[in-house]
Amino acid sequence: MSDLLQRLRGRGWRLTAQRRVVAEVLDGDHVHLTADEVHARAAARLPEISRATVYNTLGELVSIGEVIEVSTDGRAKRYDPNAHRPHQHLVCSRCGTIRDVHPSGDPLAHLPSSERFGFTVSEVEVTYRGLCPNCATA
Amino acid sequence: MSDLLQRLRGRGWRLTAQRRVVAEVLDGDHVHLTADEVHARAAARLPEISRATVYNTLGELVSIGEVIEVSTDGRAKRYDPNAHRPHQHLVCSRCGTIRDVHPSGDPLAHLPSSERFGFTVSEVEVTYRGLCPNCATA
DNA sequence: TCCTACACTAGACAGAGTCTAAGTCAAGAT
DNA sequence: ATCTTGACTTAGACTCTGTCTAGTGTAGGA
Known part of the structure; x- marks a missing residue:
């Protein structure tokens, strides 16, 4: 730091x-x-x-x-603070725990130009939600 | 309705x-x-x-x-209210306009299981950001 | 060491959302 | 058609998150 x-x-x-x-x-x-x-x-x-x-x-x-x-x-x-390595977030819907996860491929590529409506798209934010191991068994 | x-x-x-x-x-x-x-x-x-x-x-x-x-x-x-058709959002970073856009393929599939850390992942939320046609020319 | 522009503090303020206590009313029972 | 009751609504106080301001302090160059 x-x-x-x-x-x-x-x-x-x-x-x-x-x-x-x-x-x-x-x-x-x-x-x-x-x-x-x-x-x-x-x-x-x-x-x-x-x-x-x-x-x-x-x-x-x-x-x-x-x-x-x-x-x-x-x-x-x-x-x-983990701003220098592109990543996404995995959030537990019950307890709110957040983990950094890393994309396979560029998520921006998944939006076809026919679905861009003339926008200049420069960023994408992805949040996965589910239950963490602790909350899933409780 | x-x-x-x-x-x-x-x-x-x-x-x-x-x-x-x-x-x-x-x-x-x-x-x-x-x-x-x-x-x-x-x-x-x-x-x-x-x-x-x-x-x-x-x-x-x-x-x-x-x-x-x-x-x-x-x-x-x-x-x-468009809850029955899965979709994502495209947001203009300047004026805040929001458009619904539709995914090609299941975005959940893009998170490899090695990156799930034992979570039971059930949802994904994707927000694309950029400039809308109006704001891009202004 | 001194100076000054930039940074910090306390506390007031604002926006978004939640909670509570009391009154109202939709819809099933008579 | 009217009654009854518990779910629904209301006004407004309250909480939480974040912003702003006026006055005070200080990092770092001269």
Whole structure:
């Protein structure tokens, strides 16, 4: 994640304690935290960090493409730091667990041009839903 | 849509004026209204209908599978009555226009079992994003 | 070390959705 | 046709998520 801090500095970001902590909290695989969860974990290390700063920092990370915003449940958005490898999400309909999964082939190719209605299609978002092993046996 | 009213009666629903109006408002193709829009249109015909009733009715229609809930923008959910024909959504990133599009093949098949991690996968939700013809030229 | 533009904070505000308590009414029973 | 009852509806308070603002603090260049 220090890579990330270097990249941010390269973009002219001031490296404040708050931004560092938010970046650290988001480090790791299969991380899909809500803004409030990021705030709670950041506040554990830096108690005076405010919600607004967490929202601002997350928004900035999203807008420069370092983090992806995911809304799998229509409630709070979740933030996924695994932005550099294209992937999709597999969500448990009961407990809400989210896993990153990897596409076989380019999902964009599955939309025939006759179904594009003149749109310039540039992205596709795929969410698989079902029951995770735990919830399936319960 | 009177089909729908029959199906609801078959499920033991009381056919109230409010439920009838909500069902009528949702009738049609490429309808993707927010709950507030449904409420506004319903109130045009039945001024005393409350927001809570609209939310309740929409929730009931979703839970029996007559209507699909779509959240394409992370803000208000939208309600899509075209629930009986499987389809996906094509969304303009600038103006938010939504079109229904139809898959070629079963998108569920594109997730290899090695990428299912023991989940029982039953649904897939696909959203294509890009610019609509209007926004692309502007 | 000083300066200043950028960043941070607390808290008010806004939008979407849920909940509750009290009143209303659809539809089966009489 | 009227009664009865529990499901349905209502208004409005409340919660949750996210945004905005005005004032304060500070990173990093001069």
